[in-house]
Amino acid sequence: MTIDSKFQFSDLSDQELLYGAKTCPGCAATIAVRLALKVLGERTFVCVPACCLAATTNAYPQVSFAVNYVVTAFPATASTIAGMAAAAEMQGLEDVTILGIAGDGGTADIGLQALSGVCERNDNVIYLCYDNEAYMNTGIQRSSSTPWGAWTTTSPAGEGERGKTKYRKNLFDIIAAHRVPYCATASVAYPMDLMEKVAKAKAIKGARFIHVHAPCPTGWGYSSEKTIEYGKLAVESGLWYLAEYENGEMKLNLTPKTFKPAELYLKGQRRFRHMTEQDYKLIEENRDREWDLLKERVKA
Amino acid sequence: MKPRLIRDFHFPARPEELAFGVCTDAGVLTTANSGWRVFRPVLDASKCIRCLFCWVYCPDGVIGKEEKDLTIDYDYCKGCGVCAHECPKKAISMVKEGE
Numbered sequence: 003m004t005i006d007s008k009f010q011f012s013d014l015s016d017q018e019l020l021y022g023a024k025t026c027p028g029c030a031a032t033i034a035v036r037l038a039l040k041v042l043g044e045r046t047f048v049c050v051p052a053c054c055l056a057a058t059t060n061a062y063p064q065v066s067f068a069v070n071y072v073v074t075a076f077p078a079t080a081s082t083i084a085g086m087a088a089a090a091e092m093q094g095l096e097d098v099t100i101l102g103i104a105g106d107g108g109t110a111d112i113g114l115q116a117l118s119g120v121c122e123r124n125d126n127v128i129y130l131c132y133d134n135e136a137y138m139n140t141g142i143q144r145s146s147s148t149p150w151g152a153w154t155t156t157s158p159a160g161e162g163e164r165g166k167t168k169y170r171k172n173l174f175d176i177i178a179a180h181r182v183p184y185c186a187t188a189s190v191a192y193p194m195d196l197m198e199k200v201a202k203a204k205a206i207k208g209a210r211f212i213h214v215h216a217p218c219p220t221g222w223g224y225s226s227e228k229t230i231e232y233g234k235l236a237v238e239s240g241l242w243y244l245a246e247y248e249n250g251e252m253k254l255n256l257t258p259k260t261f262k263p264a265e266l267y268l269k270g271q272r273r274f275r276h277m278t279e280q281d282y283k284l285i286e287e288n289r290d291r292e293w294d295l296l297k298e299r300v301k302a
Numbered sequence: 303m304k305p306r307l308i309r310d311f312h313f314p315a316r317p318e319e320l321a322f323g324v325c326t327d328a329g330v331l332t333t334a335n336s337g338w339r340v341f342r343p344v345l346d347a348s349k350c351i352r353c354l355f356c357w358v359y360c361p362d363g364v365i366g367k368e369e370k371d372l373t374i375d376y377d378y379c380k381g382c383g384v385c386a387h388e389c390p391k392k393a394i395s396m397v398k399e400g401e
Contacts, residue, residue, distance in 0.1 A: 011354035027382035068329030227383030
């Protein structure tokens with residue numbers, strides 16, 4: 003299960019365009035943004051709504067982004083980048099990339115209608131969603147991207163409570179249903195794959211969407227050095243998938259032959275601590291159902 | 303090339319010294335993150351094979367690859383330990399601060 007790669011780590015730029023952010027130690031969102039900006043380069047205009055990244059990169063007078071950068075209202079990421087793209091076009095700027103970065107709450111819940119509008123109008127922007135599976139900035143509230151059974155402050159676990167009782171929203175399918183030119187899922191634990199997808203998105207014109215899985219040590223409850231380990235385990239146990247949608251066709255970048263037991267991924271995290279063997283089984287059953295659907299779509 | 307901490311930065315003393323308007327310069331670093339650290343990563347260059355996994359996985363990008371040996375910017379390392387955990391040769395060890 004290797005991924006084809008044309009990049010070498012040593013060829014990548016030494017320039018850091020996101021540096022000194024006040025994010026928690028081991029934050030995966032900064033890995034995703036840092037690597038994406040390495041590929042996109044200096045001529046990138048970034049827009050961030052209220053999210054972890056906006057709160058941690060602007061501690062006045064410190065500004066951690068070294069590119070043009072604007073903070074917008076929570077639901078307005080997609081509409082702001084649409085406006086930025088229109089302005090860039092009016093000014094005849096052709097070598098710039100307009101990038102919107104938002105968390106899963108700002109994408110799947112609050113910012114969804116603006117994002118849907120951008121995808122439908124096919125504005126010339128890239129939208130990157132880092133998915134840490136809850137509203138982490140405000141203190142771990144459940145979002146529609148939180149997986150089934152996870153503890154958050156608004157979906158508690160304990161006596162009579164079993165964490166979140168609903169399954170997560172499939173954002174990739176929602177965006178792919180808009181028939182955008184390019185849409186992908188990625189993970190920070192697979193940096194080559196992530197950077198190739200960003201490079202591919204950069205070369206395409208139109209609305210492009212990348213959904214990055216970003217483990218969060220604070221919200222998920224594991225020690226900070228295991229960020230990459232949990233990112234890998236999520237993919238290897240089939241609870242996250244790496245896929246691409248391009249020219250009306252869906253492609254899986256990595257299909258594990260056998261899934262690792264979900265228990266390996268779930269057991270070490272505080273948010274799944276209340277789970278029993280039966281819960282693991284339910285999660286695996288749901289995973290197998292999802293993968294059957296995925297494989298059917300790729301074949302067709 | 304990494305942005306550097308501005309060591310002689312003085313916080314505006316009077317309102318007239320504040321940046322005017324809604325825009326400020328990008329990439330201005332006035333405070334360090336080194337105080338967050340409990341454990342400090344120390345690289346053993348003789349074990350390093352330059353696979354650059356630490357460089358790519360470092361959340362804050364503090365590892366530099368321009369020179370012959372990898373370098374670590376201790377001003378902005380938060381001591382999360384991802385580099386030591388992902389190093390296939392165990393060339394990075396986490397040492398407690400103050401020892």
